Amino acid sequence: MTMPVWNFEASLTDDLGVVPGSLRRGHNVLTGGGAWILAQLVAWQTMPLPDDVPRSIKRIRWFEVGTGMWLETPHVETLRTPKLISGGNYLRLASVAPAYPDASRPTRASVKFSVTYTKPELAGDPLISEVGLIADANDTAGDYGLPATALAATEQYPDVAFYKVIDPPLQKLTGVQNLIVRWELRF
């Protein structure tokens, strides 16, 4: 079995299934901010102490979609034109638990995230042209002694760790279609 080059997939669905011609596949870019998140995530800040303290606890937590477009380079920091989902929210929680692909595939370890924007969401029949994955943590009740770092769902311009342009854009018809986004991170 060969491993596909693409690690990102977006499509529209309606009551009949996948909308013909709506499947978009491609490969993302890891942003500079995303690379820093990974570098900090792998390390302990203090180790010989009784309780290890991590450098960072941020992990992939949010999806964000938009109607703008940047070049897919590591210099991307935010979506260009984030799109409101509903109720003033720009960010959508990633699926949990994340799916780990079939171990028999000829690939090294990977993790999949997905999200579905339902029919009423993303009002105004928008042309969705960019997607971002965002790392974050909610730990106000945790025991690491770290400050709560959860982004407000209404924050419009958080740093994206992984970025993908949807080209050509997908026009999601509000009230008629769902938008499904799947993302696989391979190490």
Added chain:
Amino acid sequence: MFRKHYDILVRVNFSAILKKNGKEVERREVHNVLTDVGADWLAHLVAWHSLGDPDVPVTQRRVRWIGVGTGTSQDELPGVVKIEVPTPVDDAGNYLAALDGSEFPDAEVPTARFFKEFGTGDITTVINPIVPITEAALFVDVHRVGEIGGYSDSPWGTLSTTLNPLNSDNPPVTYARFEPITKTRDYSLEFHWDYRFGT
């Protein structure tokens, strides 16, 4: 080259510096390999198991231990699951030593550096005073003696330290093979290990 297009690249660089009275005597600088165990660990590390307050991670393990060995026939490949010929790092018979710490050496490059200095009496023990070191590896773990409730470390194990430093067959996340660097009790040995992320 094709893999570079679609994988998250983890470039892992390694250096071993032999010192006598604090002065560098010998050095090895090599690329080394992120093992399959390491790739699997990273895929689990980046994800949350459940979201709430607090969020619960899939795993808490991070780079914590270093081990060395004297093997000469194990290739530096992703399939490595243990140090070929592990050597104890102290007189107590531990095969793993806690790293001294981590740092981010370059503000412009997303790199985590792990470092450890073995003193003159480390590795080269009373019963094993001359050791030609050819292997080194890093291991991930979580050490939470004071844990009360909190996070679990499923599916890797339970709370607290999950690797036993007395075991010689713990699975490394990165592994390096290099030309022998002979340590005696006159020398200290310093390791630097860089994880650099990109696409």
